[in-house]
Amino acid sequence: MSAPVRIGVLGCADIAVRRMLPAFTASPDVEVAAVASRDRGRAEGTAGRFGCRPVHGYAELLDRDDVQAVYVPLPAALHAHWVEAALEAGKHVLAEKPLTTDPDTTERLLELAGKQGVALMENVMFLHHPRHEAVRRLVADGRIGEPKSLHAAFTIPPLPDSDIRYDPGLGGGALADVGLYPLRAALHFLGPELEVIGARLAQGPGRRVETSGAALLGTPDGVTAHVTFGMEHAYLSRYELWGSEGRITVDRAFTPPADFVPLVGLHTSAGTEEIRLTPADQVAATVAAFVASVRAGHAPGADTLRQAVLLDAVRHRSG
Template sequence: MNARVRPLRLGALATSSIARRRTLPTAVGMPEVELVAVAGRSVDRARRFAGQFGCEAEPDCAALLRRPDVEAVYISTPTSLHHVWADRALRAGKHVLVEKPLGVDADEARRLCSLAGERGLVLRENFMFLHHPQHAFAEDLVRRGRIGTPSAFRASFCIPPMPAEDIRYAPGLGGGALLDVGVYPLRAAALLLGRGSRVAGATLRVRASDGLDLSGQALLVSPSGVLAQVTFGFEHAYASSYTLWGDKGRLSVTRAFTPPPAHRPELVLVEQDHEERFTLLASDQLRTCLQDFTAAVRGGARGEESAEADLREEAIALMECVDDIRARAVRVAVDDRP
């Protein structure tokens, strides 16, 4: 009988909303994870988190990183601080799961990925949707030729306006629609079309007062010549979907990025005179993401030829695309909102 693998001893850096609502409740319910400690800017808030999730509270994030019993950290600080704390965690010898994206630009992503590779540590973004089986199912349909030769891709992730005090409206904290929701359809394009798409054009609607991007679109060209359009923003009724067209059919994923754990996905394949709907089993993509992170830490296969190296390259490629969109975008100034 195999010995039971001990749980991954995890520390949480930051007392964010997503940590409180989603990540930590899932983590503490998993036998693969033991939440050891939490730390943030407010000691009182860290203590409330500790009481809620049954762990210890540290006076600050640096103290948490000094703990020898913390093997890995989950970082959910504002985006502008992802690089700062991921860098410190890696230098402290901790594996890192950080909320997406890795940093605010490709340079930050490159530096973190290089450091993780040098130190043989796992560094992953918390892109939960990549761990949902509906996307592997979609890839398999395309691979089997059900839509023929792909020629066009369209993806959207849009949400309604948020309260004015939301940190995603704070430019100094890495706010803006491109870094928050835009990275999802861009990452989906890389998943379905391959890494290395070129930016052919982009537009951003920005706040007149400070230039913060509220929404946008980008046109991409994949390495194989597929044309892609991605739409994102904080100014829309909710949308979370993608569609891939080919010369024989059109495949749509209707709840692509944030399906609830109990949701049974429905993929729609439309051919010339035929429509087929595939209803899949429900899946908790966050739980699977955490399981995969734990397995990567325990597996130890983190050399330059490993899957971890490939994931690091994908993270860098995403941020290179973000930088290119920023550089090429036509900006349309709009009245401040909210």
């Protein structure tokens, strides 16, 4: 049996404390070695909760020989610096999405990971839920005929005014935070030749970042994707694939709880079939995928880069 991956966490962000540290701790293939913070008290409090060593400062954690891999849950604008520092230190990296705020930097870091022989993985967790592979199989089996279009949406209610996602200096905004999900779903199902045809971003009153948006994308053979997103809306998390002979609907698509019974709706001329799947923990599945990448010494990066290119194109197309 392989030894557990010894991981250190750069920062005490909410997603680290609420989602990822519990998942790391629960995995038999991971040992949480340390948690770092610029605030010594926060490092000590978080490390105490999860039974690991507190470290004062991010650079100090990267200097540790007992840390094999790092998780980076920092604000998006800080990812590039600390991901690069971790890679240069020879650490495997799991970084919160988006990996960086521009495609050139994303490409450079993916190339650096390759040169260093370490895994660099972006934490887009919904991709690891088995429901989406079930959808792919239905499409591959011809259950909806030839795919024609995809509609995907992710919207969430307003956040507290102090939330970092409203701060442009920290890489905030609806596009990178919630727009990434439906856009990545389009990429996942329609393939890397997807291009942005048009886009619109809107900024809510008193905000310094975009708070909603939509984009139209298409493939060379005419399949289209319409993605909608926002962070001052009623909650919606779904996608729908339309084909020449039917359609597939998926609700609670991007952030289902571990005990949620996943449903896939298959709608054809014969009627509607509700396919019930076994509940799955996509956070645990993400941790398992990262462990596998660490042990292989690399992580797939093509879709991460293509996603970064598409996000950038949406922003520029919006004018």
